[in-house]
């Protein structure tokens with residue numbers, strides 16, 4: 529096994545010297561340890577001559593970071609268009625929101641081709657390339673066409689689509705070629721693996737043994753690697769910022785239910801707000817005060833479906849608060865901005881319950897962060913959707929069907945009245961799970977599987 533450098537490719541690339549955020553830090557550490565190169569999109573939009581100029585160095589030590597720019601047209605077709613208006617809804621089981629636009633599909637492939645050209649310039653024999661997420665499905669095939677024979681791994685952070693939804697994708701016939709050009713495809717859950725195997729088997733690939741597949745003369749492997757968080761860092765941050773909750777000025781005895789999500793239609797926010805309203809209407813004692821603090825910074829605001837979800841939430845918040853609020857109590861507090869991670873850790877710790885109720889989600893790191901931030905002697909309760917990837921691992925959470933506001937409302941009631949010994953037992957079990965598969969485990973396990981693959985002789 530040649531022990532070359534690691535080349536990470538992701539849509540966005542951190543620009544700061546010491547980046548923050550779980551995944552970014554994990555990749556940063558892996559690159560520091562092995563040496564290598566990180567390539568990603570700068571986020572800048574430039575004129576087309578400028579985009580052609582190739583990679584810009586943003587850092588040289590302890591490993592090289594290079595960024596590329598997109599033109600306005602590429603940003604619209606590749607990022608807002610095909611990646612986030614076609615693939616994202618399809619992969620989150622929302623074919624009703626899927627856009628079919630051949631120009632966007634073409635631009636998506638062209639950007640992947642251009643990025644493959646940039647990678648081909650820096651790759652050396654023995655390097656292992658690790659590509660992240662749905663923005664780059666065709667990247668390995670484009671690299672193989674350029675003669676790159678290195679090991680190429682892929683990790684999909686979002687769910688693999690249901691095979692029965694695939695006919696909605698006009699480019700579905702290209703997908704087996706895209707996927708089989710990678711050596712190792714990492715997915716979040718066993719369910720994702722089973723969906724991917726089913727889709728590929730129905731489309732000309734042969735399953736050999738335990739996730740090993742053959743498609744034409746290509747062999748590749750599919751397995752699940754549930755992503756984790758830096759548990760120790762979160763525990764520390766939560767302890768150090770245990771007073772974050774004081775910012776909220778809750779009245780004595782007031783219960784806090786927390787939600788933290790990017791504002792996205794996959795996160796089940798309207799259903800969650802409706803469930804909280806139902807909980808309040810049916811609570812056994814009207815003197816009980818509970819506040820839902822929902823932190824939801826907007827994302828992808830140029831995509832129509834994201835504008836709509838924002839309006840919908842504002843309407844529900846207004847309705848619930850209009851009906852229930854009192855002079856000194858606002859039942860739903862809705863914050864639409866990013867919160868510093870340390871403060872967030874302290875808010876998790878103060879919360880009596882956390883609502884993680886997506887309709888579809890690759891993993892959901894908020895579920896893990898909330899558990900890590902709890903005080904084990906008096907922990908809060910995680911309410912988790914069956915449709916979060918995390919549900920496969922975090923069985924000790926209170927599981928709910930996010931489509932059923934009544935069920936979620938009853939889970940809120942159960943969480944807020946749960947006896948201490950049950951809260952402690954559930955928390956302990958969840959803590960063991962997230963520690964056993966933390967972010968360090970994830971990078972190590974994935975990379976050691978990728979490095980065990982043979983470098984291809986030629987393509």
Ligand code: ADQ
Pocket residue numbers: 550551685686755788789790823824825865866867868869872889890891892893894897917
């Ligand atoms: P996301 O859809 O972004 O990620 P998630 O896993 O919940 O979802 O990660 C969000 C991260 O952003 C968390 O670390 C959270 O703390 C942070 N965050 C959210 N709102 C914030 C706010 N207002 N202020 C500060 N931080 C905030 C995609 C997939 C997921 C998968 C991850 C990682 O959709 O399913 O778990 O990638 O693989």
